[in-house]
Amino acid sequence: MSPVKRAVSPSKFRLGDVLSVAGSGFRTRKMRTALSALGITIGIAALVSILGLSESSRAELKAQIAALGTNLLTLEPGGGFGGGDGVLPAETVGKVARIGPVEQVADAISLDLAVLRNDFVNENETGGIAALAVDLDLLDTLNGNIAAGRWHDQASAAVPTVVLGAVSAERLGVEQVSQGMQILIGGSWFSVIGVLEPFPLAPDLDRSAIVGKPIAATEFDNELNPSVLYIRTAPDQLDQVRSVLPSTADPESPEEVDVSRPSELLTAEEEIEDTTARLFLGLGVVSLLVGGIGIANVMVIAVIERRNEIGLRRALGATRSHVMRQFLAESLLLSALGGLCGVGLGAAVTAVYASSQGWQIVLPPAAMVGGFFAALAIGVGAGLYPAMRAARLAPTEALRAA
């Protein structure tokens, strides 16, 4: 007798069921789930926040530079070989001003005098504050701002009054500009009439005490040779100006003239920040790998612990690939969970830190999406081997009492 044969339709495992089976284990193993996702969370958070912060600070820097203007050049006497006396001929300003695309020129004259809070302070404790004599248009040329008090005017430039750079004001303990506040410059008393905001493009000015040229000439009998020129050019002709400046300033030995573009120095500083960022990026990658190993470890343990469950599922009709899918999905969900938390945490860190620095908050979408997908990739990598082991387990072996 030949038995009656009925067609047997294949086993199925719907995608929604795969996910809910994979996810159901997390509810019963909350602690383990959280801990095993933690490594990924930390790794992704590190990556996202580092990328976010470096984007934010770069955006901030760009905004700063744009606000300060990238068309500023400085011209200084090259230190020469022996350090040099560091001054330019007085007529340099006029020569530079005659270059067509130059819009503004201002000079600063280094007075080489001690700047002191009062008589009792030792001259050696001046704290590196330089006395400078300048023209009134310096502030305008540098787009500088007053933090307190006021800038020089025609009258104040001719009398013993001083405006302090941001760092100088701090070092001299001048927080507010009040009537009768005086400091000693080269042994003479000067009234403080203003404090400047920092100049990111001309940090030397932050450490200076600025007086008018007329009072400098009468009080200190100085030669009044500029030690630095600040030059604003037409933005599109900056390179041309830059190339002719040395020969204009010193036709005999143009190589002894230093021309630089402060906004480029700021950009270079950013490069330095980039290496620190790269270091942290490396740390993020390492903790991501450690997180992946953590997940792989948890998955290997899960496969061993749940041998009977695997056997049962096989008895209920799961194919090898269904078992594989379940464990891969578990590992993927773990890493996705870790990845999502990491992206969230990284974004939060970026937002909090950037706003504490007063930066604009930039969350690079590539870092967030990339971070999440990196987590998923790690999940697949970590889950593959355990899932394959689960799938290869023979049903009878899996069902044997542990």
Added chain:
Amino acid sequence: MTAALELRNVVKQYPGNPPVTALSGVSLAISEGELAAIVGPSGSGKSTMLHVMGTLDRPTSGEVYVDGNEVSGFTDRRLSAVRSRLIGFVFQQFFLIDGLTAVDNVGNGLLYSGIAKRERQLRAAEALLRVGLGHRLLHLPNQLSGGERQRVAIARALVHRPAIVLADEPTGNLDSRSSHAILELLRGLNSDGTTMVVITHDRELANALPRQIAFRDGVIEHDSAGRSASALLP
């Protein structure tokens, strides 16, 4: 009568040194609607035969027919399909999933049939009613007694309306009162038409079933039906 299950000259050897022959030429037919007990001493090959019948393991040689399908040449995928559609298993250790309610555990019996979750839950609830656990639908396994757990497992084995239910020591972990209740349940389900093969150590339980097949050293020592599979051969 059609055979729900048939073994022809099945040999099962486990590799080793020396290899263990767990089944040495077993022929057996279980008709549709039958309820058979498998008895025999420990190590006689009962579980091995159940695994081979249930397509959880392949015979070393011989033929296995499940609901008319000769399965010994099937791929692993097709064997899984046979289990998901035609066979229900009940184990001594229940093998319920801890975190799932009774309904969801029973619903797992339909998980690999491609049936939507709501439908699975409806049918699971029905199956739980059938085994007398209508009042325990949302309980977790650790909130159930041993007897109740085995009822849940039986409901899971039945929920996809299999051609045959294979039970390996279903009362092995239960006290005599629960065992008795499980026996009554199995008999009731059988009288509704489900074909069943039950391995048991319990002589009394075996004798309460319509047919007893006794194993010893990998061969059928005695079959109360008085016929062997060879009698069915042409």
